[in-house]
Amino acid sequence: METLTYRFENGNRRLPKPAEVVGVVSSGNLEVLIEPAPLDGACSIEIKTAAVGFGATWQAVMRDFHERWQLTDARIAINDMGATPAVVSLRLDQAAETMLGGPA
Amino acid sequence: MSSYLEATARERLQRLFDAGSVEEFLPPAARVVSPHLGQLNAPVAFDDGVAVGRALLDGLPVYAAAQEGGFMGGAVGEVHGAKLVGLLRRAVVEKANAVVLLLETGGVRLHEANAGLIAVSEVMRAVLDARAAGIPVVALVGGSNGCFGGMGIVARCTNAVVMSEEGRLAMSGPEVIETAAGVEEFDARDRALVWRTTGGKHRYLMGDCQAIVADSIAAFRQGAIDAIAACRGEPVELTLEALEQEQAMLAERIARFGGLADPLEVWAAMGVVQPAAIPMMEADVFAEAARCHRLGGR
Amino acid sequence: MNAPGRTWNTLQANRDERLARARAVLGDALDGKALPAARIADLLYKALECGDRVCLEGNNQKQADFLGQALAALDPARINGLHMLQSVLALPEHLDVFERGIASKLDFSFSGPQAGRVAKLVASGQLHIGAIHTYLELFSRYFVDLTPRVSLIAAEAADRKGNLYTGPNTEDTPAIVEATAFKNGIVIVQVNRIVDALPRVDVPGDWVDFVVQSPEPYYIEPLFTRDPALISEIQVLMAMMAIKGIYAEYQVERLNHGIGFDTAAIELLLPTYAASLGLKGKIGRHWALNPHPALIPAIEAGFVESVYSFGSELGMEDYIRARPDVFFVGPDGSMRSNRAMCQAAGHYACDMFIGSTLQIDLQGNSSTATLGRIAGFGGAPNMGADARGRRHASPAWLKAGREARAGSNAIPRGQKLVVQIVETFREHMQPAFVDKLDAWELAEQAGMQIPPVMIYGDDVTHILTEEGIANLLLCRGEEEREQAIRGVAGYTPVGMGRDKRMVENLRDRGVIRRAEDLGIDKRLATRDLLAAKNMKDLVRASGGLYDPPKRFRNW
Numbered sequence: 001m002e003t004l005t006y007r008f009e010n011g012n013r014r015l016p017k018p019a020e021v022v023g024v025v026s027s028g029n030l031e032v033l034i035e036p037a038p039l040d041g042a043c044s045i046e047i048k049t050a051a052v053g054f055g056a057t058w059q060a061v062m063r064d065f066h067e068r069w070q071l072t073d074a075r076i077a078i079n080d081m082g083a084t085p086a087v088v089s090l091r092l093d094q095a096a097e098t099m100l101g102g103p104a
Numbered sequence: 105m106s107s108y109l110e111a112t113a114r115e116r117l118q119r120l121f122d123a124g125s126v127e128e129f130l131p132p133a134a135r136v137v138s139p140h141l142g143q144l145n146a147p148v149a150f151d152d153g154v155a156v157g158r159a160l161l162d163g164l165p166v167y168a169a170a171q172e173g174g175f176m177g178g179a180v181g182e183v184h185g186a187k188l189v190g191l192l193r194r195a196v197v198e199k200a201n202a203v204v205l206l207l208e209t210g211g212v213r214l215h216e217a218n219a220g221l222i223a224v225s226e227v228m229r230a231v232l233d234a235r236a237a238g239i240p241v242v243a244l245v246g247g248s249n250g251c252f253g254g255m256g257i258v259a260r261c262t263n264a265v266v267m268s269e270e271g272r273l274a275m276s277g278p279e280v281i282e283t284a285a286g287v288e289e290f291d292a293r294d295r296a297l298v299w300r301t302t303g304g305k306h307r308y309l310m311g312d313c314q315a316i317v318a319d320s321i322a323a324f325r326q327g328a329i330d331a332i333a334a335c336r337g338e339p340v341e342l343t344l345e346a347l348e349q350e351q352a353m354l355a356e357r358i359a360r361f362g363g364l365a366d367p368l369e370v371w372a373a374m375g376v377v378q379p380a381a382i383p384m385m386e387a388d389v390f391a392e393a394a395r396c397h398r399l400g401g402r
Numbered sequence: 403m404n405a406p407g408r409t410w411n412t413l414q415a416n417r418d419e420r421l422a423r424a425r426a427v428l429g430d431a432l433d434g435k436a437l438p439a440a441r442i443a444d445l446l447y448k449a450l451e452c453g454d455r456v457c458l459e460g461n462n463q464k465q466a467d468f469l470g471q472a473l474a475a476l477d478p479a480r481i482n483g484l485h486m487l488q489s490v491l492a493l494p495e496h497l498d499v500f501e502r503g504i505a506s507k508l509d510f511s512f513s514g515p516q517a518g519r520v521a522k523l524v525a526s527g528q529l530h531i532g533a534i535h536t537y538l539e540l541f542s543r544y545f546v547d548l549t550p551r552v553s554l555i556a557a558e559a560a561d562r563k564g565n566l567y568t569g570p571n572t573e574d575t576p577a578i579v580e581a582t583a584f585k586n587g588i589v590i591v592q593v594n595r596i597v598d599a600l601p602r603v604d605v606p607g608d609w610v611d612f613v614v615q616s617p618e619p620y621y622i623e624p625l626f627t628r629d630p631a632l633i634s635e636i637q638v639l640m641a642m643m644a645i646k647g648i649y650a651e652y653q654v655e656r657l658n659h660g661i662g663f664d665t666a667a668i669e670l671l672l673p674t675y676a677a678s679l680g681l682k683g684k685i686g687r688h689w690a691l692n693p694h695p696a697l698i699p700a701i702e703a704g705f706v707e708s709v710y711s712f713g714s715e716l717g718m719e720d721y722i723r724a725r726p727d728v729f730f731v732g733p734d735g736s737m738r739s740n741r742a743m744c745q746a747a748g749h750y751a752c753d754m755f756i757g758s759t760l761q762i763d764l765q766g767n768s769s770t771a772t773l774g775r776i777a778g779f780g781g782a783p784n785m786g787a788d789a790r791g792r793r794h795a796s797p798a799w800l801k802a803g804r805e806a807r808a809g810s811n812a813i814p815r816g817q818k819l820v821v822q823i824v825e826t827f828r829e830h831m832q833p834a835f836v837d838k839l840d841a842w843e844l845a846e847q848a849g850m851q852i853p854p855v856m857i858y859g860d861d862v863t864h865i866l867t868e869e870g871i872a873n874l875l876l877c878r879g880e881e882e883r884e885q886a887i888r889g890v891a892g893y894t895p896v897g898m899g900r901d902k903r904m905v906e907n908l909r910d911r912g913v914i915r916r917a918e919d920l921g922i923d924k925r926l927a928t929r930d931l932l933a934a935k936n937m938k939d940l941v942r943a944s945g946g947l948y949d950p951p952k953r954f955r956n957w
Contacts, residue, residue: 001145019133024112025149026174033132033150050147051831057893077135079147084827085893086636086868090924097925110929269957295956303957383957384946 002052006045006062011072015099022095030080030088032095037075049080061085061092069096106320108246109270113155113170116206119321120328121159121168128157129194130187138181140216149175152183156191161204162329167195170206173249178209180255181216185223192230196237202332203234203241205262210277211253224254231261235342240264240335244324245313246271250302253277263335265313266327267304269387273312274302296383300367305382305390309371311353311400318387353400371397413586420588421611424448435564436596436613442472445612449588450481450552456505457487457550457582460496461573461741462512462537462780463623463713466556468592468616470495473554478503485509487550489537489574489741490780491516492623500529509548510778511535517775524776524848531776534854536784537712538745541574544581552590553582556620557605559595564607566591567600570714570722570737571622575605577742583609592616601734624716624951626692628666631936636868639917639927640823641667644756645676647871647920648864649685652798652819656688658748658785660757664823666696668756673703673933675926690748690785693718693729693737695950699933699943701728711737712744712781717954721947741781748785753798754819755785759856760828763839764884764896766859766874768822771841776848779856786820786857802863805875817875820857821864826892833894834867835887859883865890869897870916877913889914 019035030049037044045062076095080088108116117126130136132150141148153175159168169191171178180188188205195203212220231241241262245251250272251259259265259273267273276284278292291297300306308316315331317323339346361370371379374397382390409415427444428437437445450456458473459466474495484505491497491513499505500523509532513520523529535543544550555575557566568575582589590612645668648654659665672686682705689709691697695718700706710730714722714737722729722737731737748755759768768786770777792799799816806817824834841853865872865887872886882904889905891897908914917924934940937954 001142001147019131021114021132021150024172024174025147029174031132031149033135035133048147054831056898060893060898077150079149081147082831084636084825084831086825086827090635093924107935110935294952296952299956384941 002049002055004047004049004055004058006059008043008045008062008066009041011041011043011066011070011074013069013071013100015071015074017099020095020098022098023091025079025081027081028083028087030078030083030091032091033077034095034099035075036073039073039075041072043071043074043076045076045078047078047080049078049082051080051082057085061088065089065092068093071096106322108268108321108324109248109319111321112174113172113206113208116321117155117157117159117168117170120206120325121161122163125160126157126168127159128155129191130156136183138183138216140182140219144215146215152181152187153178154184154187156187161202161325161332164201164332166332167191167200167203168206169203171208171247173208173247176213176215177249178247179211179213180209180220180224180227181213182219182223184213185220185227189223189226189230192227192234192241195239196234200239202335203239204328204332205241205243207243207245207251207255207259208247208249209251209253209255210249211255221254224258227258228254228261231258232342235263235340238340240332240340242266242328242331244328245273245304246317246319246324250274260312263340264315264331265307266315266317266324266331267307267313268317268319268324269299269304269390270319271304272299272302273304273307278302297366300383305394306367308391309374309376309394309398310357311398316387316391316394323387357399417586417588420449420451424612434562435607435610436560436562436615439468439614439617442469442614443476445590445614446472446476447480449590449612450484452481453483453485454551455485455487455548457544457553457578458496459555459574459578460488460490460492461571461713462490463625464556464571464573465492465621465623466554466592467493467495467621468614468618469554469556469590474498474502474504476504482506485532487540487544487548489540490514491520493621497523497529503528506530507532509533509535509540509543511537511540512778512780514777517777520776521774521848534776534778536745536779537574537741537781538749538784541577541581541742544577549585550578550582550587552588553578555579555589555591557591557593559597559600560591560593560610560613561597561600561607564610564613565600565603566593566605566607566610567602568604568738569601570719570739572604572739573713574741576740579605579609588612590614592620594619601736602732604738622716624954626661626694626715627717627950627954628661628663628694628696629937629954630666630670630696630932630934630939633663633667633670633929633932635927635929636825637664637667638671638929638931639922639924640664640825640866640868641671642675642922642927642931643871643917643920644668644821644823644866645671645681645685646679646922647915648754648756648819648821648866649676650679650681652754652801654685654754654798654819656752656796657686657754657756658690658752659694660755660782660785661692661694662758664758665756666694667932669694669696669700670932670934672700672705674931676705677703690744690752692739693722695940695948696934698940698948701725702943703933710744710747711739712741713739716951717949720949721944724947745781745784748781749787750789750792752785752818753796754821756821756823757782757786758824759822759834761834761836761839762822762824762865762887763836763859764887765880766862766865766883766887767839767855768857768859768862769839769841769853769855771839771844771854773840773844773847776844779854782856787861788818788820792816792818802875805873808876809878817863819863820861821866822857822862823866826867826869826894826897833896835891835894835896837896867892870914870919872914873912876911882908882913886913
């Protein structure tokens with residue numbers, strides 16, 4: 001298992017609801033827990049993943065996610081069981097949409 | 105989406121019970137995860153694979169749990185089991201109208217060894233305690249992983265089991281039976297045989313489940329409503345009489361069918377016309393055809 | 403002047419000698435053309451000669467397994483040096499003949515399940531590959547420089563005169579028998595039954611020399627069945643993009659699908675997503691395709707007007723019989739397939755091929771070659787190639803040709819759409835996009851003259867991934883092509899190496915189109931969009947006519 005953390009600044013979309021969870025920790029899949037949190041405006045993402053050594057890929061996926069959604073004071077926690085970047089991006093978008101009710 | 109089989113545990117809860125009525129205890133945000141899996145370098149789930157809480161079922165407040173088959177096959181670990189036990193105990197304290205268990209599980213989570221075994225046995229006890237306190241407990245079995253192992257026993261300790269034909273209910277898994285007794289006894293790769301033996305239709309005919317429904321969340325919802333309603337006017341707790349009736353049914357099963365090798369033969373012996381047609385029948389047509397042949401009063 | 407002293411009928415004379423020898427050794431056991439299964443070795447020893455070119459039906463699906471086993475059981479001291487001509491190496495005995503020294507040379511098309519063993523036998527020197535071909539290419543050589551001397555084929559049934567019924571799984575048989583029979587070769591057939599009257603005659607008895615009823619019916623592999631339960635959301639999204647971004651865009655009426663879950667998802671989206679876009683009657687009307695069970699809902703919904711098949715598919719027989727307006731069915735009511743003709747149909751009469759692959763490089767070359775396995779090609783290169791000999795026009799062909807030639811002085815011509823549909827990452831996070839195909843290393847490993855490429859980059863017109871569609875027809879120059887590919891290669895190292903500005907520019911020009919650009923709401927990309935979500939749904943859609951093989955049923 002590997003734990004990766006990312007922190008993004010300068011977002012502007014607040015999360016209006018309490019926590020939501022999307023996805024399931026099954027093979028090739030992941031669960032995404034998204035909730036508002038007082039983080040001085042940052043969006044923090046913590047990933048616990050069974051696929052070790054893909055830090056650079058996760059970094060790019062998270063960076064693009066932040067570029068799409070620009071969340072602020074948001075905490076995202078992920079339990080991942082070997083999902084491809086396509087599935088990760090899909091779940092992240094689903095999580096944000098569930099919170100914000102519509103695409104970026 | 106209407107398929108019960110394809111839905112996640114949380115989707116089943118949200119769509120089966122009255123819209124917006126689900127109140128989850130210890131939700132994922134509480135992050136009450138397994139204390140054991142980390143040591144084994146295995147991923148955890150924020151809810152340890154089960155969602156428990158309170159909801160309205162056609163206006164009736166009930167307690168509910170839904171196991172997530174996708175996470176470790178729905179297997180019961182320490183936290184998972186504690187959530188189920190806690191739910192059942194709280195149901196007793198709060199004098200709930202009913203507890204609805206959406207079961208999808210391989211049984212004990214072997215990774216957690218003794219903690220998992222103890223958890224499942226505590227769930228059994230908690231179900232029987234809830235019944236003893238007059239609270240009906242209903243099990244719904246319709247996920248792709250079926251309901252196996254110690255949780256298969258739990259299901260049969262409830263007041264009623266509602267299944268779809270896609271659901272499976274047993275104790276030992278097919279591979280275990282094949283390993284222990286040989287492939288001639290049971291070929292685990294023969295999926296049609298596995299479903300014929302442990303699937304909802306055979307269970308319904310054998311009296312191991314009390315209702316068979318189509319694979320839709322709406323059908324399971326109605327099944328749960330009907331099962332709870334049927335518990336009224338009957339003793340909810342385990343009675344000696346009910347146990348003796350069950351014992352008699354099991355003895356009858358062995359006497360009539362013990363020598364037969366395949367459920368098709370059993371159905372023929374039961375007097376079912378065209379047993380080979382049963383697997384393709386839709387649930388409602390099957391239920392109608394099976395009604396007069398099935399074992400068990402309930 | 404006539405060449406003095408040269409004999410011109412050596413093949414005929416040799417054939418007569420073999421037949422005489424064989425008849426002599428079989429004696430009374432030979433009843434017309436039929437011999438008992440127990441005597442097959444005796445026949446083979448007399449009908450074969452060392453060094454013969456022998457064609458064995460290892461088709462894609464149908465296997466002359468009894469004859470293949472008999473061949474592999476011969477004494478290599480008596481029969482050796484055979485040159486095998488075979489479409490597919492599917493069964494262990496197909497390699498046993500090499501390991502045992504009965505055969506030494508091979509010309510083939512595909513080896514899927516045996517690819518690892520082929521590689522090993524090549525490495526050990528026990529198997530020399532002449533060449534790897536596409537199916538139609540191999541059949542073509544049967545009529546030029548690789549004519550079989552003896553062919554071992556499989557048929558459903560024979561009558562007392564040796565006429566054959568090959569039925570739905572006719573597959574490669576006509577091409578093989580024609581080449582063999584008309585060059586004085588010997589045709590030996592294993593049949594499931596010998597009957598008085600055949601449902602219809604697929605091969606005339608004049609072309610057949612020996613008939614043996616095998617103890618078991620010949621083996622058929624169900625290769626074209628895909629369980630809808632295994633289709634993922636990502637595959638649904640890509641299928642939506644394919645339908646809206648390519649099928650609708652080019653009005654693709656005539657096509658071939660390479661087998662896979664990606665294309666199965668497209669087939670299952672026709673009655674739902676494509677219908678919602680008003681595309682019924684406009685796309686997917688005529689197919690060069692095996693009878694995919696996943697196509698049943700689209701047929702029932704009225705999308706599909708005709709399907710011509712390379713072979714059949716187990717379990718589909720009754721459904722096909724009940725839909726003779728759609729499938730190619732004989733007067734007896736059962737289908738006839740023909741791989742050679744269907745390959746030609748896919749090459750010349752279809753406007754699009756779409757299929758998946760394992761690896762794509764920066765020029766768009768596409769390969770399924772992996773190290774340690776010599777798998778070959780099958781029919782894909784034939785379908786996935788521009789048909790430069792084609793002359794008749796269609797809207798899709800003209801549009802693709804215009805896009806390819808826009809801004810150049812070249813004389814107008816059309817082009818076939820060749821689409822590669824692939825997720826950017828495969829299992830175990832293996833990238834599908836690479837700088838250098840494994841095919842290069844495999845070529846070196848196996849002593850091939852050139853790397854084995856399934857589809858060449860200059861034939862590929864579109865690459866479709868979960869990130870979008872790259873239209874290579876609109877690319878001008880190597881650099882644009884490379885960036886277009888990088889622009890849909892997602893988070894693979896190839897994708898991450900993109901020039902962001904160039905990719906944005908390509909997107910502005912419509913060379914790269916993402917789901918949003920196509921007006922696709924990704925939230926609709928769920929399994930709910932599939933017209934059938936599991937095998938039982940397919941059976942229901944067929945009105946109970948489709949009977950899936952056991953391995954696909956859980957009832």
